[in-house]
Amino acid sequence: MTNKTYIIAEAGVNHNGDIALAKQLVDAAVQAGADAVKFQTFKADLLVTKDTPKAGYQARNTGEDNGQYAMLKALELTEQQHVELHHYCQLQGIDFMSTPFDVKSMHFLLQFNMPFLKIPSGEVNNALLLWHAARTGLPIILSTGMATLADIEYALAVILYGRHNPKLPTGLTEIFKFRSTLLAQGVTLENIMLLHCTTQYPTPLSDVNLKAIPHLNSTFGLPVGYSDHSDSVLVPALAVANGAVCVEKHFTLSRSMKGPDHAASMEPDELKQMIKMIRETEVVQGRAIKFPQTYEFDTQQIARQRLVTRTPIKCGESFTCDNVTTARSPRGLSAIHYWDLINTHAERDYNEMDAICMIADQ
Known part of the structure; x- marks a missing residue:
């Protein structure tokens, strides 16, 4: 068969x-x-x-x-x-x-x-x-x-x-x-x-x-x-x-x-x-395994939540629960890293709702 x-x-x-x-x-x-x-x-x-x-x-x-x-x-x-x-x-x-x-x-x-x-x-x-x-x-x-x-x-x-x-x-x-x-x-x-x-x-x-x-x-x-x-x-x-x-x-x-x-x-x-x-x-x-289809990766880029600034942040200031949030964005760290980012320091100045693309070495 x-x-x-x-x-x-x-x-x-x-x-x-x-x-x-x-x-x-x-x-x-x-x-x-x-x-x-x-x-x-x-x-x-x-x-x-x-x-x-x-x-x-x-x-x-x-x-x-x-x-x-x-x-x-x-x-x-x-x-x-x-x-x-x-x-x-x-x-x-x-x-x-x-x-x-x-x-x-x-x-x-x-x-x-x-x-x-x-x-x-x-x-x-x-x-x-x-x-x-x-x-x-x-x-x-x-x-x-x-x-x-x-x-x-x-x-x-x-x-x-x-x-x-x-x-x-x-x-x-x-x-x-x-x-x-x-x-x-x-x-x-x-x-x-x-x-x-x-x-x-x-x-x-x-x-x-x-x-x-x-x-x-x-x-x-x-x-x-x-x-x-x-x-x-x-x-x-x-x-x-x-x-x-x-x-x-x-x-x-x-x-x-x-x-x-x-x-x-x-x-x-x-x-x-x-x-x-x-x-x-x-x-x-299908197959007995869970995996995303190739075309889903394009949608993933705009549908997934990413880390962004809630308020303007100066270089050297700490990221906190008050000044960091999540939003859909074409760039930035995945929202899964939210707690990894908190209490680290900004490596540059950020405006409101800017994507946060990296976690600075502490």
Whole structure:
């Protein structure tokens, strides 16, 4: 990662299974200035059982509760549509990404040379998927919605195991024993980023918890990004101010469209505004050191207080609190030397409000 925040415009399933709509989402992401546009790759037959109900927000946003299977089946992209979308992203100059929800989908996506392999929050405990992801050697983004620190610890242990062991483990005991051996040898996780998020659509501002970003960074020693589900344009920029090196945000062409995620997604103009705010945040962050800008020195010359005479003073007379004051002046000693000057003697005659340029040797 560079100092530039990597911004992922999350199209997700907001294409509603329509390739033409998916391409319009790519166009919108490009126009907004995103670094990547991300979709979701899954097979409903592998992802859910047919009796799995919709999450509450999914039922509310679709206006029906016919179960996750039917909903997801209608939102699948075919393999050929993935190829077409990847090619379209290349033409438009934006990174193509897609989140795999099963091992088969993950291996299918490898042909596209994605910059990151994203593990969604719901798969943080999917040990087999985590192991296969680790074996690819690709940089991994691990989303942590719904996760405890222990959940993250387990997931990272599996990934570390997979990075360095081509054999499937026999269980968690072997995984953690292997991890202890690697850590003792100074081996640590590389090319992995955690993604803080709250899995609620939309997330109430009181539950966003941006302080978790530096907390995750200090706890695991890994770069941390932020996946935003709030309805605020400002929150992602605040996440960057709190140390997020990547921002992911769901977007749609219109929140009025029917589907599980449209209602909690940004529209194109909002996405563009969000990215502008993030880029401005990067600029204003500056460096972690206080120093005046070069142009401030010119202002300093006329804005700073200097030592001047309150009354006329003859050569040899003492400078006192009664005959010395401070004022803005283009010349003279800095007012910080006020007490150094008091009780010393004038080296020449001064008129009222003359600048005092030196302290005479006593």
